[in-house]
Amino acid sequence: MAMYRVHRRLSAGKGKILYPGTLSRLEWLDETGLARLTIKGSISRVHAPPLVVLSGWRNARAGKIREVMGINDAEQLLEAQDAEIAEKMGVQPATVARWKGEVLDALMAKPTIGG
Amino acid sequence: MATTSTAVNACNASLWLDDVSGTPRDISGSSNSIDVSLDHNLGEVLSFGSKWPKRLECGKDATVTIEVIYSETASEGWDVLKDWYFATAPGARTLTFYIPDKNVGSDKFETQARLESLSWTADRGEAGPIMVSATLRPDGELTHSDVAT
Numbered sequence: 001m002a003m004y005r006v007h008r009r010l011s012a013g014k015g016k017i018l019y020p021g022t023l024s025r026l027e028w029l030d031e032t033g034l035a036r037l038t039i040k041g042s043i044s045r046v047h048a049p050p051l052v053v054l055s056g057w058r059n060a061r062a063g064k065i066r067e068v069m070g071i072n073d074a075e076q077l078l079e080a081q082d083a084e085i086a087e088k089m090g091v092q093p094a095t096v097a098r099w100k101g102e103v104l105d106a107l108m109a110k111p112t113i114g115g
Numbered sequence: 116m117a118t119t120s121t122a123v124n125a126c127n128a129s130l131w132l133d134d135v136s137g138t139p140r141d142i143s144g145s146s147n148s149i150d151v152s153l154d155h156n157l158g159e160v161l162s163f164g165s166k167w168p169k170r171l172e173c174g175k176d177a178t179v180t181i182e183v184i185y186s187e188t189a190s191e192g193w194d195v196l197k198d199w200y201f202a203t204a205p206g207a208r209t210l211t212f213y214i215p216d217k218n219v220g221s222d223k224f225e226t227q228a229r230l231e232s233l234s235w236t237a238d239r240g241e242a243g244p245i246m247v248s249a250t251l252r253p254d255g256e257l258t259h260s261d262v263a264t
Binding site: 009011018019033037040 | 121
């Protein structure tokens with residue numbers, strides 16, 4: 001499932017707001033809804049960079065995760081199950097969560113005021 | 116330049132207002148107009164020799180005027196507004212409206228609003244319904260978001 005960057009404040013129901021700069025899969029929306037928000041410029045697909053170009057990933061970790069799991073870019077990493085990564089990479093699930101947090105931080109734009 | 120293909124009208128706009136118990140009521144079926152004025156407080160800067168003013172900006176404000184049909188059913192527009200005005204402590208209530216409809220991608224405007232005025236004319240010569248005009252003012256920020264649910 002694709003990852004989207006939020007450009008304008010989105011009302012996601014029950015008081016939940018997605019602020020500009022955040023990333024979301026918006027998995028509850030159908031193609032029509034995603035297309036409408038995209039046309040409005042409210043969201044856009046994240047074109048995830050290869051892991052190897054991200055700060056902190058220019059090392060053997062990016063090469064190993066590609067070799068072991070076939071994961072090349074940030075989106076693939078975020079989509080993968082934590083437990084599966086932990087098992088195949090031989091690390092703790094908490095480590096996987098930290099990796100994902102680093103990648104999310106790297107992809108996320110600074111929030112803007114308003115929007 | 117290509118003509119826009121995404122122009123919208125107000126046929127399916129959706130208007131919601133909290134009732135006295137804080138329950139959002141869909142009053143779209145008993146209203147037919149939302150007039151919105153978004154204001155920006157500007158101040159002029161003019162000096163000797165300048166023809167065109169520079170402007171400083173400060174606060175924002177808004178006025179929302181809605182037209183509701185004078186009807187007799189509980190929780191319709193007039194009922195909610197009437198209860199609001201005559202409440203001992205009217206207070207601020209949540210006003211939400213969606214343009215052009217309530218579907219994904221629509222504009223959602225929301226604020227805590229106070230009722231500034233309520234007016235209507237009962238005219239014996241008018242066969243159409245009595246229309247009630249209510250002017251609401253934000254008590255705090257008027258927010259905008261896109262519907263994503």
